[in-house]
Structure formats: C-alpha cells, structure tokens
Amino acid sequence: MKIAVIDAQGAGLGQTIIKKIRKEIEKDIYIIALGTNTFATSNMVKAGANVGISGERAISSFCRTNKIDGIIGPIGVMCSGSINGEITPLISKSIFNMECTKYILPLQKHGIYIPGTRNLQIKDIIEEIVFDIKNNLVLIS
Template identity: 35%
Template sequence: MRITVIDGQGGGMGRVIIEKMRKEFREQVSILALGTNALATSAMLKAGANEGATGENAIVYNSKDSDIVIGSLSIIMANSMLGELTPKMAEAIMDSKARKLLIPIYRGNIDIIGLQTEPLPHLVDTLIVEMKKYLGGIKHV
C-alpha cells in the first residue's frame, strides 16, 4: 500500500498527517512525501515518511503510482498554495486512480458550503478514521 502525502509551503500540515499516521499504523504503510518545495518535503521526511521528493515532476510522476493521495483540498486546485501548486500538478493528482483523502483547508477565495470548520488536529483524526475504513486491516507495506 503506497500512501502519498502532498504538501507545500512549510510542510506543517503534511508533518502533522505523517506523525499521526506513523503513530496509528507504525510500519504497516509506506509513506511517500511529495513537497512542492524542499522545505515541505524535509518537514514530512522528519515526521517519518519513508521517501520524499520535491517539485512538479516528482508530483506528476509519482501521483499515478499511489494507492492513496492525502493533502489539503488545495492540491487539486491549480495555482493554489500561493502559486506553488501548478496546473500540471493539480491535473496529475486528479487524473490519478488513487483514492484521494482531502482535508478541507484552503486559504483562497473558495467557500465549500456545508462543511464544519474544525482545527487541523481534529481533521487529521477524521482522516485516520477514514484511512482505517479504506485499509480494512491491511497488515503489510
């Protein structure tokens, strides 16, 4: 099972996600950290990702081989993250056959009606519950 976490800017959200995934799943899953920049990738690697890569080509290339892609809602929106997330990246993520588990955090001019505003740690806890459902007790890497 290959789980890809995508983040940009300082990698703070990706770091929190990977730390909680490691705590919950230990080494049962393989985590690939993909950052839009080196700082984000580094933060996610320090949090416990197995591998990491940076930039547009890394995200485009690796998105297609993932079983699950995790990130904020902005990873499917071209030019988000202050322009770090390119249209090619957004398209590759959306075209991936991977299950996408997206956290509804976006600092742009978009409001998603019907969502409750929750702090990041609560949203990541909900993400872990969804991953457990999706993984269905898988015990291998």
C-alpha cells in the same frame, strides 16, 4: 498500503498528518512525501515519511507511474496556482487524475467555502482520514 502526502511551503500540515498516521498505524503503511519544494519534502521525511519526492516534474512523474491507495493534502492541491503559486497546473492535474482515494482537507482558503465544514477543526478532519485509512488497511489485509 501506500499513502502519499502532498504539501507545499514548510509542510506544516503534511508533517502533522504523517506524525498522526505513524502514531496511530505505525506498521503496514508506506508513506511518500510529495513536496512542491525541497524544504517541504525534507520536513515531511523528518516527520516519518519513508521517501520524499520534490518538485513539479518529479511529483507529476510519480503520479503518472505509481499505484497508491490514497493521497492526502489540503484543498489547494486541487487548485492550480494555489498555495502561493506552488501548485502548478501540472501538479493539480496529476493529482486529480490519480486512481486512488483523495483525502482533501477542506481548508477555507483561496475563497473556497465547502458547506458543512465550518464546525470541523483540522485535528478532527485528520482523525477522520486516519480512521478511514485504518479501516481500509484491515480490508486489504
């Protein structure tokens, strides 16, 4: 199974997600870190990603030319101009157009409010994502 994790800035969320996947699943999963900058990518690779890809063009190219099972990131990755401008229109469009499961963490930033998510903590959301990936991994095997 191939999973991509996308994050920006220092990739604190991306690191947390990758560490949780590695702890819970360990084998049979290939993780690609998609960082909007080299610092974010480096931090996600240190957290356990198999490979890292940095920058707008590289992320867009990866999204167009690779088949993956899922991509995980904060809701900002779907919104052009978000995360302090690090998510470009090309990145958000490339992620949106991927034919895979998109695990979007509904962070209440950028003036976006998703009803029904107010009582969820990030750790609970990540746990739910990892649970779904485990179930899909069993189905693929």
